[in-house]
Amino acid sequence: MNIEAIKSIYFFEMARTRRTLLQSVVSPVISTSLYFIVFGAAVGSRIQTVEGVSYGAFITPGLIMLTLLGQCISNGSFGIYFPKFTGTIYEVLSAPVAMTEILLGYVGAAATKGLLIGLIILLTANAFVEVRIEHPFMMILFFLLTAITFSLFGFMIGIWAGNFEQLNLIPMLVVPPLTFLGGSFYSINMLPPFWQAVSHFNPVLYLVSGFRWSFYGIADVNPLISLSMITLFLAICLGTLGWMFKTGYRLRN
Amino acid sequence: MSSIISVANLSKTYGSGFKALKNVNLDIKRGEIFALLGPNGAGKTTLISIICGIANPSEGKVLVGGENIQTSYRKARSLIGLVPQELHTDAFESVWATVSFSRGLFGKPKNPDHIEKVLKDLSLWDKKDNTLRQLSGGMKRRVLIAKALSHEPEILFLDEPTAGVDVTLRKDMWRVVEQLRESGVTIILTTHYIEEAEEIADRVGVINGGKLLLVEEKAALMAKLGRKQLILELAEPLDKLPEHFAGNGLSLEQGGTRLVYNFDAHNEQESIAALLTRLSADNIHFKDLSTRQSSLEDIFVALVGGAK
Numbered sequence: 001m002n003i004e005a006i007k008s009i010y011f012f013e014m015a016r017t018r019r020t021l022l023q024s025v026v027s028p029v030i031s032t033s034l035y036f037i038v039f040g041a042a043v044g045s046r047i048q049t050v051e052g053v054s055y056g057a058f059i060t061p062g063l064i065m066l067t068l069l070g071q072c073i074s075n076g077s078f079g080i081y082f083p084k085f086t087g088t089i090y091e092v093l094s095a096p097v098a099m100t101e102i103l104l105g106y107v108g109a110a111a112t113k114g115l116l117i118g119l120i121i122l123l124t125a126n127a128f129v130e131v132r133i134e135h136p137f138m139m140i141l142f143f144l145l146t147a148i149t150f151s152l153f154g155f156m157i158g159i160w161a162g163n164f165e166q167l168n169l170i171p172m173l174v175v176p177p178l179t180f181l182g183g184s185f186y187s188i189n190m191l192p193p194f195w196q197a198v199s200h201f202n203p204v205l206y207l208v209s210g211f212r213w214s215f216y217g218i219a220d221v222n223p224l225i226s227l228s229m230i231t232l233f234l235a236i237c238l239g240t241l242g243w244m245f246k247t248g249y250r251l252r253n
Numbered sequence: 254m255s256s257i258i259s260v261a262n263l264s265k266t267y268g269s270g271f272k273a274l275k276n277v278n279l280d281i282k283r284g285e286i287f288a289l290l291g292p293n294g295a296g297k298t299t300l301i302s303i304i305c306g307i308a309n310p311s312e313g314k315v316l317v318g319g320e321n322i323q324t325s326y327r328k329a330r331s332l333i334g335l336v337p338q339e340l341h342t343d344a345f346e347s348v349w350a351t352v353s354f355s356r357g358l359f360g361k362p363k364n365p366d367h368i369e370k371v372l373k374d375l376s377l378w379d380k381k382d383n384t385l386r387q388l389s390g391g392m393k394r395r396v397l398i399a400k401a402l403s404h405e406p407e408i409l410f411l412d413e414p415t416a417g418v419d420v421t422l423r424k425d426m427w428r429v430v431e432q433l434r435e436s437g438v439t440i441i442l443t444t445h446y447i448e449e450a451e452e453i454a455d456r457v458g459v460i461n462g463g464k465l466l467l468v469e470e471k472a473a474l475m476a477k478l479g480r481k482q483l484i485l486e487l488a489e490p491l492d493k494l495p496e497h498f499a500g501n502g503l504s505l506e507q508g509g510t511r512l513v514y515n516f517d518a519h520n521e522q523e524s525i526a527a528l529l530t531r532l533s534a535d536n537i538h539f540k541d542l543s544t545r546q547s548s549l550e551d552i553f554v555a556l557v558g559g560a561k
Contacts, residue, residue: 002327002360004357004359004360004361004362005357005358005359007357008354008356008358009358012354015350083343086341086342086343086344087341088343090307090335090337090341091335091341091355091400093305093306093307094305094306094307094330094333094335095330095358095359095360096326096327096328096329096330096331097358097360248309252306252308
């Protein structure tokens with residue numbers, strides 16, 4: 001195991017985060033605050049509680065998920081895409097490192113950054129509403145698994161993407177609709193039966209529901225199903241990446 | 254001398270169907286400077302990329318330091334430092350950070366003293382805190398060399414190291430290369446500047462169209478393929494060559510004032526002496542004499558041209 005290399009990549013990536021602190025940390029805090037003002041104050045004044053939880057508190061786990069998914073995907077994809085774009089990838093490819101070590105460095109940094117931003121949003125939310133966490137262990141587990149899975153997913157996008165448009169395609173066009181329609185801002189029990197059924201095809205529903213359950217003990221789907229789904233996504237990402245590394249897909253061809 | 258790199262039956266076909274390398278066999282000796290010559294698109298960079306692990310081979314086997322580059326890639330790659338042709342750098346990193354990063358990537362523990370020495374050798378020390386985007390092209394080239402040397406490699410690949418580089422840097426670079434060679438590092442370089450290969454290399458390989466056309470000791474190559482030319486400025490112009498001199502590589506030029514003799518380098522002694530004696534016997538005198546030896550460039554052009 002080339003520990004030095006993993007450390008080098010990890011800290012290199014974290015240094016990039018420090019340099020872009022404003023964009024990386026401040027902007028998600030501002031956008032989260034806006035969500036609280038718009039949804040919490042405007043919508044919340046009409047809905048007030050969902051299944052016994054105040055609306056502002058109800059949307060907090062969904063907001064954290066929204067940002068966590070977006071951040072992990074974009075960090076994970078940018079981390080590997082940028083060296084590909086500038087050409088500096090030659091060095092990583094010619095170094096005595098296994099692809100799994102490269103993955104640990106880049107994905108570890110992307111997930112760390114996502115987790116930090118998630119925590120900051122949790123603290124920000126706490127300033128607006130009263131947030132309680134009923135199942136802290138499960139909350140951490142969901143938090144970690146989601147961060148890792150979607151950083152891996154981002155890494156895959158970064159390897160696949162041939163230009164900046166493709167790089168932004170999924171984080172900009174696919175993730176937001178899925179998160180907005182995945183019950184971040186409402187319980188799917190509020191929907192007509194047909195749309196409830198459709199929602200079950202949305203992977204983000206399972207993440208948001210499970211994560212919200214760890215906060216308030218309320219869920220749209222059984223938390224164990226949520227946990228199984230996220231483990232399944234993790235396995236799919238690892239499997240796909242394994243195939244990519246084995247064939248040298250878009251890196252060593 | 255033992256081989257430090259051994260390339261056997263190596264072929265590479267890209268996804269587009271383009272055959273970049275065709276059955277290349279090459280052995281690089283430990284401690285030598287090997288120059289790989291070839292026109293653009295000949296396969297030089299592809300060959301280097303495969304040896305360094307950047308591209309997967311389609312067929313064939315490569316050993317570096319006796320280790321297979323695919324099954325034992327950690328050991329193989331840790332021996333190699335690569336300076337790529339293009340100036341690929343992280344614009345926003347500092348020189349110090351990027352060179353230290355390279356060392357870590359190759360699994361070596363931090364060693365600020367070594368990094369300091371490398372930066373000083375390449376006249377980069379006063380730029381160590383600058384970010385790469387503030388540097389000129391030549392300085393970036395130095396940084397890439399520093400990165401390649403950061404992990405103390407036994408083999409250094411220089412892919413077109415002097416393309417677009419000024420004289421000062423070129424001299425600095427050859428000085429570093431010389432130091433490295435003295436410390437036992439094997440150096441493989443590709444270049445368009447044939448004078449450089451001629452000046453610095455021990456052996457020369459010529460590649461074109463994905464095929465390795467030849468590999469020779471530089472001196473042997475020059476001797477074997479080098480043509481020599483003897484030019485005599487005649488004291489009195491000749492209308493035409495006396496008949497018994499005709500053929501044999503002799504010709505009159507410049508309105509009969511110059512006699513040019515083309516001959517092979519390996520039988521020069523005898524021929525020149527014999528020719529001069531014969532000329533003198535015929536009362537043909539000359540006021541000046543010069544010889545010219547074909548350069549590696551002429552040889553190269555002849556080879557590559559002939560292969561087309």
